[in-house]
Amino acid sequence: MRLTTEFFERNVLEVAPDLLGKYIARQHGGVVTLHRIVETEAYCGEEDLACHASKGRTPRTEVMYGRGGLVYVYLIYGMYHLLNFVTAGEGNPQAALIRGVEGAIGPGRVGKLLQLDKSFYAEDLVTSTRIWVEDKNEPAPQIQTGKRIGVDYAGSWKNKPWRFMAAAKNLQPLCGAL
DNA sequence: CAGAAGATCGGG
DNA sequence: CCGATCTTCTGC
Numbered sequence: 001m002r003l004t005t006e007f008f009e010r011n012v013l014e015v016a017p018d019l020l021g022k023y024i025a026r027q028h029g030g031v032v033t034l035h036r037i038v039e040t041e042a043y044c045g046e047e048d049l050a051c052h053a054s055k056g057r058t059p060r061t062e063v064m065y066g067r068g069g070l071v072y073v074y075l076i077y078g079m080y081h082l083l084n085f086v087t088a089g090e091g092n093p094q095a096a097l098i099r100g101v102e103g104a105i106g107p108g109r110v111g112k113l114l115q116l117d118k119s120f121y122a123e124d125l126v127t128s129t130r131i132w133v134e135d136k137n138e139p140a141p142q143i144q145t146g147k148r149i150g151v152d153y154a155g156s157w158k159n160k161p162w163r164f165m166a167a168a169k170n171l172q173p174l175c176g177a178l
Numbered sequence: 179c180a181g182a183a184g185a186t187c188g189g190g
Numbered sequence: 191c192c193g194a195t196c197t198t199c200t201g202c
Contacts, residue, residue, distance in 0.1 A: 041185070050185070060198065077186055078195030084185090097185060108186045150185050 008068030012094035039100030050154035053093035064093035080108035141166035
């Protein structure tokens with residue numbers, strides 16, 4: 001089933017790890033493809049110097065101030081569209097960066113695989129027919145954390161363990177046999 | 179208005 | 191290690 005507003009309107013530090021093991025659904029010409037999320041990062045409001053919203057409200061960061069469940073896409077290095085899901089409620093600029101799905105490890109590769117562009121800015125994951133998130137009700141994967149990538153400029157915020165990775169495979173069913 | 183740097187990636 | 195490629199923000 002499709003994830004709804006309630007899932008996204010929580011603190012990004014809960015949403016980002018919860019996204020692991022969920023599936024990004026992407027529709028092209030009537031065909032829907034599912035991509036399992038395996039890596040995310042949390043960006044946590046104006047205080048977080050690594051978060052784009054630390055610059056305040058601008059045309060680019062505006063969507064982060066909106067409702068949870070909106071898409072925040074932006075172009076980086078002139079060639080990669082990075083995908084983020086806005087979390088928390090209105091006025092609280094948080095977002096979860098999708099760093100990796102199965103078949104595309106790395107935020108730039110995710111955007112390329114999903115064929116994203118600026119037209120996805122502020123797309124609504126709750127109602128869109130182009131992109132949304134599916135929960136297959138699978139057991140939560142084992143989660144590993146680490147420091148966020150590429151944010152060395154963010155002072156003490158660079159060391160926050162806000163990068164979340166799912167184990168390559170869910171070994172849960174095997175446990176009973178061991 | 180010019181300049182610099184960026185939540186990256188791939189090739190040499 | 192560097193180039194690609196362009197948007198966004200900053201400073202003068």
